[in-house]
Amino acid sequence: LNEETYSWLKEQTAHPKTVAVGEIGLDYYWDKEPEVQAAQREWFVRQLALAGETDLPVIIHSRDAAEDTMRILKETGRFREHPGVIHCYSYSPEQAKEYVKMGYCIGVGGVVTFKNAKKLKQTVEQISLEHILLETDCPYMAPEPHRGTRNDSSNLSYVAARIAEIKGVSVQEVEQTTWENACRVFGVR
Numbered sequence: 001l002n003e004e005t006y007s008w009l010k011e012q013t014a015h016p017k018t019v020a021v022g023e024i025g026l027d028y029y030w031d032k033e034p035e036v037q038a039a040q041r042e043w044f045v046r047q048l049a050l051a052g053e054t055d056l057p058v059i060i061h062s063r064d065a066a067e068d069t070m071r072i073l074k075e076t077g078r079f080r081e082h083p084g085v086i087h088c089y090s091y092s093p094e095q096a097k098e099y100v101k102m103g104y105c106i107g108v109g110g111v112v113t114f115k116n117a118k119k120l121k122q123t124v125e126q127i128s129l130e131h132i133l134l135e136t137d138c139p140y141m142a143p144e145p146h147r148g149t150r151n152d153s154s155n156l157s158y159v160a161a162r163i164a165e166i167k168g169v170s171v172q173e174v175e176q177t178t179w180e181n182a183c184r185v186f187g188v189r
């Protein structure tokens with residue numbers, strides 16, 4: 001980002017089809033250098049302010065940056081009743097519960113179908129269905145049995161089925177509730 005692209009971003013928030021600001025956030029997996037991480041934090045704060053000014057929810061991307069993401073969202077991100085979604089959630093169930101308390105939804109995708117996805121399974125168990133959004137992260141994270149292939153939304157049924165299994169509810173309930181959650185977060189119907 002720079003001032004020029006930030007202005008472009010700001011203009012896009014006025015587009016009638018814009019329902020959120022995102023993905024925004026921190027990725028320390030790809031950027032390990034302290035100066036680059038500091039720049040990420042600076043722009044993240046600016047983008048959160050933009051979402052606040054325009055009253056739009058946010059879609060948060062956060063990888064290997066649990067502490068800084070939580071701290072920044074606590075400091076600057078609590079600007080509306082349904083502030084947004086922590087997309088492709090990859091941290092602890094404890095932290096998910098903290099995000100839920102702050103009003104956020106937790107984005108759950110194909111990873112939940114993987115055998116080694118212990119933490120995400122525990123997260124789904126421990127938070128209410130009212131705070132879960134389905135997502136693809138297309139073209140990544142195709143669920144089992146299509147793991148490793150190009151992902152798209154036709155695979156969401158596998159994610160819904162796994163969540164239903166974990167929570168002991170019907171697939172229809174997962175579909176209906178996560179649909180309503182998305183409408184609520186993004187203010188669409």
Ligand SMILES: [Zn+2]
Pocket residue numbers: 023061062087088
């Ligand atoms: Zn992402």
